[in-house]
Amino acid sequence: xxxxxxxxxxxxxxxxxxxxxxxxxxxxxxxxxxxxxxxxxxxxxxxxxxxxxxxxxxxxxxxxxxxxxxxxxxxxxxxxxxxxxxxxxxxxxxxxxxxxxxxxxxxxxxxxxxxxxxxxxxxxxxxxx
Numbered sequence: 001x002x003x004x005x006x007x008x009x010x011x012x013x014x015x016x017x018x019x020x021x022x023x024x025x026x027x028x029x030x031x032x033x034x035x036x037x038x039x040x041x042x043x044x045x046x047x048x049x050x051x052x053x054x055x056x057x058x059x060x061x062x063x064x065x066x067x068x069x070x071x072x073x074x075x076x077x078x079x080x081x082x083x084x085x086x087x088x089x090x091x092x093x094x095x096x097x098x099x100x101x102x103x104x105x106x107x108x109x110x111x112x113x114x115x116x117x118x119x120x121x122x123x124x125x126x127x128x129x
Contacts, residue, residue, distance in 0.1 A: 001076055003068035008058075011083030013110045016040065016065035022122055025106040026061050027090040027113060028069070034061040035090040037109040038099055051099035053109065055091070080114050089113040 001013075008014050008028035015023040018040050026036035038051040040063045058067065072080060081089065090113045098104050107120035 001073065002071050004071045005067075006069050006071070008067070008069045009083065011081070011086035011114070013070040013114060014058075014061070015068050015070075016062050017068075018043075018065075023068075023107070024061075024065075025110045026056075027086060027110055028058075029055070029087045029090060032058045034058055035094065036061055037096075037106040039063065040065065043099075043101060043105075048099050048101075049097065051097065053090075053093045053096045055094060076115075081116065086113050 003015055010028065010030045012028045013025060014028045014034060015025045018024050024036070024038075024040045024043070026034040028034055033055055034057070035053060035055050037053045039056070039060070042051050061067075080086070090109075093109070093113070102123050104118075105120055105123060107122055108118050111117050111119040
């Protein structure tokens with residue numbers, strides 16, 4: 001999967017850069033709204049017990065950052081859920097907690113609702129260090 005500067009559509013994974021090399025991920029649900037697990041600020045400033053899945057505006061999600069939108073390969077398109085199901089799964093998790101930057105973060109959340117797979121490329125890189 002790569003990320004591009006393009007218009008987000010329902011069910012897309014979106015991200016914004018944090019701290020020059022990490023990203024914060026969310027699911028675009030339409031009408032300039034995103035469902036995210038925590039926020040750019042939460043993961044560095046808030047007690048992990050208080051970080052929850054929530055719905056926010058794109059502006060809140062970006063927090064003065066730059067939006068990047070997922071571009072799925074043909075293989076990924078065959079494996080991912082339909083946009084309506086992605087949005088439904090994401091909405092169904094609003095209020096959920098249990099955030100852990102390595103084991104259960106915003107990218108894990110996105111991969112779970114899009115691909116039914118608990119995965120984070122950034123967490124995998126961190127574990128290898």
